[in-house]
Amino acid sequence: MSDEKLTIDEMTETELDEYEGDIVNALLEASNYLTDNSEYRKISIPRRGKIMFSFRVHPLNDDELVKCRRQNLKNRGKRNEELNSSRYASQVIYTATLDEDRAKLWDNKGAWDKLNVASGVDVVNAVLKSGEKLRVLEIINELSGYGDELDDFIKNA
Numbered sequence: 001m002s003d004e005k006l007t008i009d010e011m012t013e014t015e016l017d018e019y020e021g022d023i024v025n026a027l028l029e030a031s032n033y034l035t036d037n038s039e040y041r042k043i044s045i046p047r048r049g050k051i052m053f054s055f056r057v058h059p060l061n062d063d064e065l066v067k068c069r070r071q072n073l074k075n076r077g078k079r080n081e082e083l084n085s086s087r088y089a090s091q092v093i094y095t096a097t098l099d100e101d102r103a104k105l106w107d108n109k110g111a112w113d114k115l116n117v118a119s120g121v122d123v124v125n126a127v128l129k130s131g132e133k134l135r136v137l138e139i140i141n142e143l144s145g146y147g148d149e150l151d152d153f154i155k156n157a
Contacts, residue, residue: 040057
């Protein structure tokens with residue numbers, strides 16, 4: 001195909017087949033965002049001038065975010081339904097943490113015992129300060145497509 005842009009109506013059968021293959025490949029490549037190892041960000045938690053620990057987070061899809069929300073509703077399905085926003089933030093961070101890091105940090109039974117908690121989400125809630133959770137959530141949202149990058153791209157298209 002030439003560099004000249006053609007409308008779909010102007011394309012030959014062969015050009016349409018090539019274009020369709022490009023579209024399918026692009027869609028498949030775009031759908032790999034949940035399993036692509038380059039789609040994560042390392043986060044370090046500094047305290048008193050030193051790094052206490054680090055972990056990696058990946059993007060979340062709609063289903064994962066809905067599940068996190070649903071798991072942290074008080075009076076779910078009732079009129080006075082209310083989101084426990086602190087626990088929701090911890091649930092999102094827990095869910096977005098790469099499996100290996102989640103096992104070492106949030107699902108560490110030794111930490112559960114010492115912190116007197118019953119789950120990995122509780123560890124996130126006990127260990128991260130409110131501002132730290134907010135910054136981590138911003139990174140997860142950016143990775144999940146809620147960042148300025150898409151807005152800038154759309155504006156400049």
